[in-house]
Amino acid sequence: MILDANNLPDDGTLRADVCIVGAGAAGISMALQFLGSGIEVLLLESGALREEPDTQALYAGAVADERLHSPPDRYRQRRFGGTTTIWGGRCTPLDPIDFEARDYVPHSGWPFAREALLPYYPQANQLCEAGDFSYTAAATFRDGGRPMIEGFESAYFSSDTLERFSCPTDFGARYGQRLRSASNISVVMHANVTAIRLLPAGDRVAALDVRTLGGKRLQAHAAHFVLAAGGLEVARLLLASRDVQAHGLGNQHDVVGRYYMCHLAGTIGALKILKSPGAVHHGYEISEEGIYCRRRLALRPEAQRAQRLGNFIARLHHPRVTDPAHHSSVLSLLYLAKPLIPYEYARRLLGDEHASVRTWFKHLGNVVTGPLEAIAFAWHMLRDRKLAQRKFPSIIVTSKANLYSIDFHAEQQPNAASRVMLDSAQDALGMQRLRIDWRYTPGDVDTVTRAIELLAAEFNRRGVGRLDYEPATVEAEMTRYGAYGGHHIGTARMGSDPRVSVVDGNCKVHGIDNLFVASAATFPTSSQANPTLTVVALSLRLAAHLRGLVRAEAAATAIAGPPQPDGHRNPIAAGSPV
Amino acid sequence: MTVRVLVLGADGFIGSHLVGSLAASDWASPIACGHRARAGGGADPIARLQFDATNESALYQALQTADAVVNCIAGSARTIADGARALVAAAARQSRPPPLVHLSSMAVYGNVTGLVAESAPLRGEDAYAQAKIAAEANCGHYSRAIVLRPGIVYGPRSRQWTERVARWLLAHRLGDLGAAGDGCCNLVYVADLVTAIAQCLHLPGMVGQVFNLAMPQPPTWNEYFVGFARTLGAVPVARIGRRRLKLETKLLAPPLKVAEILCRKAGMSALRLPEAMPPSLLRLWQQDIRLDVTRAGQLLQLRWTALDDGLRQAARWCNQRADALNS
Numbered sequence: 001m002i003l004d005a006n007n008l009p010d011d012g013t014l015r016a017d018v019c020i021v022g023a024g025a026a027g028i029s030m031a032l033q034f035l036g037s038g039i040e041v042l043l044l045e046s047g048a049l050r051e052e053p054d055t056q057a058l059y060a061g062a063v064a065d066e067r068l069h070s071p072p073d074r075y076r077q078r079r080f081g082g083t084t085t086i087w088g089g090r091c092t093p094l095d096p097i098d099f100e101a102r103d104y105v106p107h108s109g110w111p112f113a114r115e116a117l118l119p120y121y122p123q124a125n126q127l128c129e130a131g132d133f134s135y136t137a138a139a140t141f142r143d144g145g146r147p148m149i150e151g152f153e154s155a156y157f158s159s160d161t162l163e164r165f166s167c168p169t170d171f172g173a174r175y176g177q178r179l180r181s182a183s184n185i186s187v188v189m190h191a192n193v194t195a196i197r198l199l200p201a202g203d204r205v206a207a208l209d210v211r212t213l214g215g216k217r218l219q220a221h222a223a224h225f226v227l228a229a230g231g232l233e234v235a236r237l238l239l240a241s242r243d244v245q246a247h248g249l250g251n252q253h254d255v256v257g258r259y260y261m262c263h264l265a266g267t268i269g270a271l272k273i274l275k276s277p278g279a280v281h282h283g284y285e286i287s288e289e290g291i292y293c294r295r296r297l298a299l300r301p302e303a304q305r306a307q308r309l310g311n312f313i314a315r316l317h318h319p320r321v322t323d324p325a326h327h328s329s330v331l332s333l334l335y336l337a338k339p340l341i342p343y344e345y346a347r348r349l350l351g352d353e354h355a356s357v358r359t360w361f362k363h364l365g366n367v368v369t370g371p372l373e374a375i376a377f378a379w380h381m382l383r384d385r386k387l388a389q390r391k392f393p394s395i396i397v398t399s400k401a402n403l404y405s406i407d408f409h410a411e412q413q414p415n416a417a418s419r420v421m422l423d424s425a426q427d428a429l430g431m432q433r434l435r436i437d438w439r440y441t442p443g444d445v446d447t448v449t450r451a452i453e454l455l456a457a458e459f460n461r462r463g464v465g466r467l468d469y470e471p472a473t474v475e476a477e478m479t480r481y482g483a484y485g486g487h488h489i490g491t492a493r494m495g496s497d498p499r500v501s502v503v504d505g506n507c508k509v510h511g512i513d514n515l516f517v518a519s520a521a522t523f524p525t526s527s528q529a530n531p532t533l534t535v536v537a538l539s540l541r542l543a544a545h546l547r548g549l550v551r552a553e554a555a556a557t558a559i560a561g562p563p564q565p566d567g568h569r570n571p572i573a574a575g576s577p578v
Numbered sequence: 579m580t581v582r583v584l585v586l587g588a589d590g591f592i593g594s595h596l597v598g599s600l601a602a603s604d605w606a607s608p609i610a611c612g613h614r615a616r617a618g619g620g621a622d623p624i625a626r627l628q629f630d631a632t633n634e635s636a637l638y639q640a641l642q643t644a645d646a647v648v649n650c651i652a653g654s655a656r657t658i659a660d661g662a663r664a665l666v667a668a669a670a671r672q673s674r675p676p677p678l679v680h681l682s683s684m685a686v687y688g689n690v691t692g693l694v695a696e697s698a699p700l701r702g703e704d705a706y707a708q709a710k711i712a713a714e715a716n717c718g719h720y721s722r723a724i725v726l727r728p729g730i731v732y733g734p735r736s737r738q739w740t741e742r743v744a745r746w747l748l749a750h751r752l753g754d755l756g757a758a759g760d761g762c763c764n765l766v767y768v769a770d771l772v773t774a775i776a777q778c779l780h781l782p783g784m785v786g787q788v789f790n791l792a793m794p795q796p797p798t799w800n801e802y803f804v805g806f807a808r809t810l811g812a813v814p815v816a817r818i819g820r821r822r823l824k825l826e827t828k829l830l831a832p833p834l835k836v837a838e839i840l841c842r843k844a845g846m847s848a849l850r851l852p853e854a855m856p857p858s859l860l861r862l863w864q865q866d867i868r869l870d871v872t873r874a875g876q877l878l879q880l881r882w883t884a885l886d887d888g889l890r891q892a893a894r895w896c897n898q899r900a901d902a903l904n905s
Binding site: 174286288289387 | 760
């Protein structure tokens, strides 16, 4: 069922076996795993079905350097469905190497290998509506698919790995009806969690403080609590809850909010492919299940180890849109349509530099001189993106001159100095806002610089193309638009040592028996992959773990008799939702 | 000595499968009863009768030669209800009333959701469900009846859930329906249903029982459509949005249905017309009803056909049929 906290009695109590905070990709995926289980689940969502400015404003905060990080209320949505309401849909699993402790990547290593997530990835793929869990062209296409560049074989880079695209799926719209009709799941909208209250001993969560912007105050009681509010808000909630643990929950060693990572991304260079245009295919292929798939140039794991570099992928990209020198009517049309493109996409696609009137007219000139191409592109975008249920994922412009740029997406190293923290300013509910101080390291610059250098050398050595770029500009290009928006990673990192981690391998906060985190906040390292698919897979794994815990507790209760009045064994009995 | 089994509705999808299976067995011999004349030669080893299955006296005569009867009658609501009434009356008048296996449907449960056992109330409201409920009520008056409530029966020769779905998939009118296809598709492969019928006749203690029938881990409708499309080669599978489904079922279906009826009345073939997609299907594809088949699993000792195998058989038949039609 779906309820509105504004319609619940003031000072009321919500009860469940499992309480999940945040109805985004993680929270909704978890809640779905309890359908028909008999386990009562409470899913608390701050927003409602549509974006509401007052609620979205609760995400506002400060950034240390506006050139390096977007404002905290951008690239994330405080509403039912969370940020999946605006995501691009790119799905890629983490690679086996991402889980390894690598001596050249500080603080690397997950508490488990990729195999621990493999049982959950296929279902995560289904929930993301990205088809089969098949991420190589050889395994996906009966004929192996079209090569990205004919004849390009490299010991350093593989072009066989794929990224798959979700519709993109708005988890709220897609799965809302299933949650609405479930008798054991209660979604409560407009329910803002403002604090996590511990029992006096500090080893268990007693309840969550829930408030509405309309002034209602509620408490949520459960046997288990899961924070699934996104990589930034998870840290904020942990840091803001200081009634028993003075430094915030799980923060005895000042780790919460630190090691904050995004991805290192940018576009660089001019790549001239020395083959016929027909030998290059840098766009999408559609799999049998109807999924858009795209090849990338992925730095092979053995090359990463040998070169001591982080994970890295690159795609062939169109020339920079803002520069009318590309003479492409399609790209210029995009430039002129900038006011119609959402901020989250326009910033990286079209830049935020102010263009002169002269530049604007040059773009207009490009459109006027190639009207048929521009009209065909506009029709393609209308039919295959705007009106289609499964949307064409991005702008693909084939160059007749075989001229491309390189679009890269790389792993950022964990760095304790890169962090989010509480600011002195407060939001409308009296909660301290976030301050973001995202930083990158020389190691990050090295990964991108040397990977591009390797790529250029490989193109040259194999005789397929020539990549012209200025090595000295790599750092500037990788930070031109700052940290990659929307990928908020590492602020409650996973590990076995509480001195350098916040949650354990089951995503349970160290030292607190019934508090878990389902978010990219738990990733110890960032990989090259977009995080959503792995967030969903981790959430499914956590849901399975919690189902086992609740069943074991129920079995123990059945043997030992009903819970004691002091509630130590199972302080919160399963109860009916409001 | 073999058991003589009168199969009513032997011309139909399930009846024809049952007749073939019984004829191939060493314990039963079918007496196929249909309402259509059959162009047969002397080579047909199967005993065949032709009469109206709502005709009680004809049924009485036919039952005189049978040891058991299976009611696979399809058709209009009236045919279903009247046929069951006549059959029960005719069977009860026999000197040795035979066991009767009656094929009902999951439609009797109506629009309920969740896990549904045989003891659930029968709440189906449309004419078909009401007729099935009435037919079951008649069987309730007969002491030797066994009632089967299959879900979505698919496989070779299924016009409704195999051939029609295949046509829509190939035309990309069906595919991945998103939230509109999240309902549970209680599939039962036709050979499994035939086996269940045989077990009802074969095993002791079945008389008076009611069984739900569907594969134990049924797919969603989306999974069925996508899996079938891939097996058929109707790829890439289309993503069909809610807007388009509404257009199909609300706007296009009524005129297409009218055109189909007019064609039929005028004696013209409606084959070239796209088949109407009725709104009831849109509701079904979203309905999260899951048949509880625990009893069938335990008492009928069934081994269910895997979905991939069933889809392969269904697709092979579709392709053969398409080849035959094209030639």
